[in-house]
Amino acid sequence: MTLIDSDPDSDLAPLEFAVTRNLLGASPERRAEILADPGFGSSFTDHMVDICWSVRGGWHRPRVQPYGPISLDPAAAVLHYGQEIFEGIKAYRHADGSVHTFRPDQNGRRLQRSARRLALPELPVPYFIQSLRELVAVDGDWVPSGNDQSLYLRPFMFAKEAFLGVRPAHKVAYYLIASPAGAYFTGGVRPVSIWLSEDYARAGKGGTGAAKTGGNYAASLLPQSEAYENECDQVVFLDQDGNVEELGGMNIVFVYKDGTIVTPQSDSILEGITRESLLQLARDRGHKVEGRSVSLAQWREGVASGDIVEVFACGTAAVVTPIGLLKGKDFIDEQPLGSLALSLREELTDIQYGRREDTHGWLYRLDA
Missing domain, CATH: 3.20.10.10 (D-amino Acid Aminotransferase, subunit A, domain 2)
Incomplete structure (x- = not known):
């Protein structure tokens, strides 16, 4: 593919993700039950991606970890000043069982534009695409195969530094979660x-x-x-x-x-x-x-x-x-x-x- 190669950050070395498996994840039977009728945005996969950013350290501590609550200081900047952005992208199961996504370079660049407007750090597009791959590597069984079904991927970024003061935060978190999604129109597309x-x-x-x-x-x-x-x-x-x-x-x-x-x-x-x-x-x-x-x-x-x-x-x-x-x-x-x-x-x-x-x-x- 040429998606990463065409990006100005294409010479970046891949991140080294630490992976911690979710020992309390859904059983195969429970996962099959969810995928039979996934709805939209109501069920989530077993893992999530987390990458930290700071003024001094840049992007660091990339990891795939069990899906679960995020701990925030009550003074976290996002809670007071709304410094937050997100994206929406899907993964599709093809007939041969392979998993593909659609134009992820464009989603990565749009996330960068949003970050620029909200005074957040710009995640390099290769890192954005790698985060999708890392999550699918552990949660690929969550990609449904039914008609018009997909795995909805939700990357998001927010200011996590604890302080009260109107300025761009010096510490930021990037996360990626995923939710199996059914057909948007259950009875067919309607006006x-x-x-x-x-x-x-x-x-x-x-x-x-x-x-x-x-x-x-x-x-x-x-x-x-x-x-x-x-x-x-x-x-x-x-x-x-x-x-x-x-x-x-x-x-x-x-x-x-x-x-x-x-x-x-x-x-x-x-x-x-x-x-x-x-x-x-x-x-x-x-x-x-x-x-x-x-x-x-x-x-x-x-x-x-x-x-x-x-x-x-x-x-x-x-x-x-x-x-x-x-x-x-x-x-x-x-x-x-x-x-x-x-x-x-x-x-x-x-x-x-x-x-x-x-x-x-x-x-x-x-x-x-």
């Missing part, structure tokens, strides 16, 4: 309804919108609850100029009748790896792809005139979700349903699960 948040903003210009940090998601919980109260599945946010940004946890994409695909673009939107992969597949098919501002008025007028023929959301968990309804305080707009979203979803998931040729070199084998 979702979207609530327009008019009273709350997800991010502002110069803020942390482009970083994958917990504070962004915490700020979305109240408007997401408002969406539920209005019988909607998800919430969509606007920027200060009335332009569409993204959903609470997914990017949004518009398909026009001439085949052009448009996705909102600004420095306050999280760059989606799933979105970029879908857009590349669309380019491969000959679609014109544009990243630009789309106002709420342009969205509604485009649907009303028939110029917009399909709207969908995309992200790591759901991959692709057609949008069937946009609802605001004083309007309800039905959204046109087309075939492109589900066609792209099928192509992307076929690549991820090894059912279709990976012409872009996106797959990375973790168990070899």
Whole structure:
């Protein structure tokens, strides 16, 4: 593979991980029971990765250890100043039993961008990818093999130094945990309804919108609850100029009748790896792809005139979700349903699960 070789830190020597086995881990029978119906984010594998960082020592003490509680001083900076970031990535079981992940270099680079914005140290991409391999080496049996199932990998980093004072922490911890995940849509992919948040903003210009940090998601919980109260599945946010940004946890994409695909673009939107992969597949098919501002008025007028023929959301968990309804305080707009979203979803998931040729070199084998 060329993923690590293409990284500027590719000359780094691999970390020497200490491995402590979990003697109280799940039995094979219990693991099989969990994998039969894993749900999402409710069960976790037997081990986790931990790498320390300090101003003086850099990245050190890499280890794989039993999954369990993390001990924190009550004055740990993350608890008071929110210096925290995370990622989301999946491992897929292929038909031959091998385990692969998808574009981990991009997740590693996005973690670095998030770290830069939150004044955290940047974990070198080779170390990021190695952490995935080290965890799968001990917990590979947790990767499910059912239809649309995967092992969801959650890398995260936070300030652990104990102090009260507004400055970047001098001690940081990187962890990696994993959770077997079932199909996001248990009854098949279905269109979702979207609530327009008019009273709350997800991010502002110069803020942390482009970083994958917990504070962004915490700020979305109240408007997401408002969406539920209005019988909607998800919430969509606007920027200060009335332009569409993204959903609470997914990017949004518009398909026009001439085949052009448009996705909102600004420095306050999280760059989606799933979105970029879908857009590349669309380019491969000959679609014109544009990243630009789309106002709420342009969205509604485009649907009303028939110029917009399909709207969908995309992200790591759901991959692709057609949008069937946009609802605001004083309007309800039905959204046109087309075939492109589900066609792209099928192509992307076929690549991820090894059912279709990976012409872009996106797959990375973790168990070899």
